[in-house]
Amino acid sequence: MSELWKLTLKEASDGLTQGLFSAKELTESTLERIQDVEPKVQSFITLTSEQALVDAVRADERIASGNKTPLTGIPMQLKDLLCTRDVPTTCGSKMLEQFVPVYNATVVEDLNQAGAISLGKGNMDEFAMGSSCETSAFHPTYNPWDLNRVPGGSSGGAAASVASGQVLFAIGSDTGGSIRQPAALCGVVGMKPTYGLVSRYGLIAFASSLDQIGPLTRTVYDNAMVLDIIAGHDPMDATSVNRKSESISATLTGDIKGRKLGVPSEYFGNGIDEGVKNLVKDAIKTLEREGAEIVEVSLPHTKYALSCYYIIAPSECSSNLARYDGVKYGHSFLGTDNMWQAMENSRGEGFGQEVKRRMMIGTYALSSGYYDAYYLKAQKVRTLIKQEFDEVFQQVDAIISPTSPTTAFEVGEKIGDPLSMYLSDILTIPANMAGLPGMSVPCGFVDDLPVGLQIIGPRFSESRIYNIGMAYERSTDWVTLKSAI
Amino acid sequence: MEIDKQQIEHLASLIRVQLSDDEITSLGEELNGIVNEFNILQEVNTEDVEPTGHIADLQTVLRSDEAQKSIDVEDVLSNAPQTSNEFIRVKRVIE
Numbered sequence: 001m002s003e004l005w006k007l008t009l010k011e012a013s014d015g016l017t018q019g020l021f022s023a024k025e026l027t028e029s030t031l032e033r034i035q036d037v038e039p040k041v042q043s044f045i046t047l048t049s050e051q052a053l054v055d056a057v058r059a060d061e062r063i064a065s066g067n068k069t070p071l072t073g074i075p076m077q078l079k080d081l082l083c084t085r086d087v088p089t090t091c092g093s094k095m096l097e098q099f100v101p102v103y104n105a106t107v108v109e110d111l112n113q114a115g116a117i118s119l120g121k122g123n124m125d126e127f128a129m130g131s132s133c134e135t136s137a138f139h140p141t142y143n144p145w146d147l148n149r150v151p152g153g154s155s156g157g158a159a160a161s162v163a164s165g166q167v168l169f170a171i172g173s174d175t176g177g178s179i180r181q182p183a184a185l186c187g188v189v190g191m192k193p194t195y196g197l198v199s200r201y202g203l204i205a206f207a208s209s210l211d212q213i214g215p216l217t218r219t220v221y222d223n224a225m226v227l228d229i230i231a232g233h234d235p236m237d238a239t240s241v242n243r244k245s246e247s248i249s250a251t252l253t254g255d256i257k258g259r260k261l262g263v264p265s266e267y268f269g270n271g272i273d274e275g276v277k278n279l280v281k282d283a284i285k286t287l288e289r290e291g292a293e294i295v296e297v298s299l300p301h302t303k304y305a306l307s308c309y310y311i312i313a314p315s316e317c318s319s320n321l322a323r324y325d326g327v328k329y330g331h332s333f334l335g336t337d338n339m340w341q342a343m344e345n346s347r348g349e350g351f352g353q354e355v356k357r358r359m360m361i362g363t364y365a366l367s368s369g370y371y372d373a374y375y376l377k378a379q380k381v382r383t384l385i386k387q388e389f390d391e392v393f394q395q396v397d398a399i400i401s402p403t404s405p406t407t408a409f410e411v412g413e414k415i416g417d418p419l420s421m422y423l424s425d426i427l428t429i430p431a432n433m434a435g436l437p438g439m440s441v442p443c444g445f446v447d448d449l450p451v452g453l454q455i456i457g458p459r460f461s462e463s464r465i466y467n468i469g470m471a472y473e474r475s476t477d478w479v480t481l482k483s484a485i
Numbered sequence: 486m487e488i489d490k491q492q493i494e495h496l497a498s499l500i501r502v503q504l505s506d507d508e509i510t511s512l513g514e515e516l517n518g519i520v521n522e523f524n525i526l527q528e529v530n531t532e533d534v535e536p537t538g539h540i541a542d543l544q545t546v547l548r549s550d551e552a553q554k555s556i557d558v559e560d561v562l563s564n565a566p567q568t569s570n571e572f573i574r575v576k577r578v579i580e
Contacts, residue, residue: 102560196541209539238546307523318500327575332566339576348503359500360512361519377526379536386537418515419522435540
């Protein structure tokens with residue numbers, strides 16, 4: 001069977017169960033696809049092709065012995081901030097260029113146990129700080145729909161690798177939109193789960209109260225299949241929630257009859273591209289035809305979320321990144337005997353511009369004299385944003401909006417202007433502030449570039465969000481359209 | 486309020502990052518632009534609003550005080566820039 005890389009995760013998993021092809025054949029097909037398109041897309045930082053073939057043979061043995069899981073033998077990409085034992089984990093930074101973890105992140109362990117096959121580590125903005133994949137210390141990633149454009153970020157490698165058929169799924173992370181925004185810009189499905197649903201152990205931290213790991217896939221169902229494997233309590237992460245986890249994918253029906261969906265006017269205001277707005281409005285009509293009831297709602301504090309985020313996330317990052325001192329691991333400046341000089345040079349050389357910028361902002365917001373006006377104020381506004389969502393979810397089951405204010409922008413267009421780059425996350429940040437699950441689902445094209453529909457629900461409503469996404473996906477044919485590359 | 490060059494240098498010393506003159510200039514301009522945007526938050530009435538540091542219903546996690554196997558010394562040292570026997574070598578701390 002040729003071109004196995006074109007299969008969805010579900011189709012591939014079923015094919016492996018039925019013995020239509022082997023995990024080795026599937027892996028070889030994706031590796032051939034990588035040879036064809038990766039030179040143009042550049043979605044990986046590290047490729048682990050040889051190990052992948054070894055793992056594929058092992059997966060075939062497991063399938064033969066009848067111990068298959070839904071992910072056994074399925075090729076994937078892991079964002080390069082997930083610690084992988086014996087495989088370099090750079091976080092997109094020169095600071096960690098030589099870093100080789102000695103343990104696996106819990107999600108990596110879960111995926112390995114399930115028999116998924118890693119083809120390598122995905123490109124990303126440095127320390128996940130960016131919305132275009134351009135702050136990667138190594139190289140940009142290019143959007144498979146238009147190679148002159150960015151894939152979004154920070155999980156740009158993840159979204160581009162799935163969109164170009166190099167892997168059947170990818171794992172990303174989302175602090176202010178880093179799964180959903182690239183998913184929207186690359187025309188794939190991206191889920192940021194409820195804060196605490198997926199263990200963050202072994203995820204290199206950016207802003208710990210906001211970071212969450214999640215899957216990027218071609219279809220909604222595929223996405224639920226991956227979340228089923230990586231969700232769950234982990235004693236190694238004190239914020240991981242201890243609740244009974246049941247298979248989400250097994251219960252999905254795509255039935256949304258009677259579901260109340262809120263449409264917040266604040267998500268359709270100034271700065272949102274008209275073409276994007278129109279497609280999302282069409283999608284809302286489609287959901288209505290599927291039986292949902294559409295309700296207009298208001299989230300007036302939305303306009304404060306961006307400023308709130310750009311105080312809180314940099315504050316947390318300035319603390320988290322203090323650990324990179326050039327002593328225990330990471331880039332080290334050896335040209336002096338002075339301890340402080342060595343540290344300042346190690347950090348000055350190891351960190352890129354955006355990381356320095358955010359550490360400076362965070363330190364400013366936390367410093368005495370400014371703490372109350374910025375950090376404490378932002379934390380209070382965060383409370384209001386969260387309360388406002390709680391109130392809206394008394395009236396509706398989920399919220400529908402665009403994911404990104406624009407389609408993919410050109411490489412180089414925004415990198416010189418941090419404020420315009422920050423605006424890319426204006427519609428995704430509120431869900432992180434409130435710890436809510438949010439998903440982006442492809443909903444059409446403006447000028448041949450993909451647009452994403454965002455579905456946000458109350459905490460732990462992933463199953464409901466997937467059902468809404470599935471209802472939409474079934475009634476359109478976006479999922480069958482492959483990227484132009 | 487304007488963040489001046491002296492403040493940028495002070496912030497850089499707090500985060501222990503060596504900045505070039507060009508970086509000091511560009512970061513100064515950028516930070517002023519960004520911090521200026523934050524002033525929008527002053528519009529919001531937050532009287533009697535509790536700050537949110539964390540969204541999860543955090544509870545203190547306890548486990549029994551039993552020794553567990555940790556990462557091997559050899560593994561810990563494998564990423565250290567400079568080692569000496571089974572230690573990480575550091576610069577002189579006390580002059």
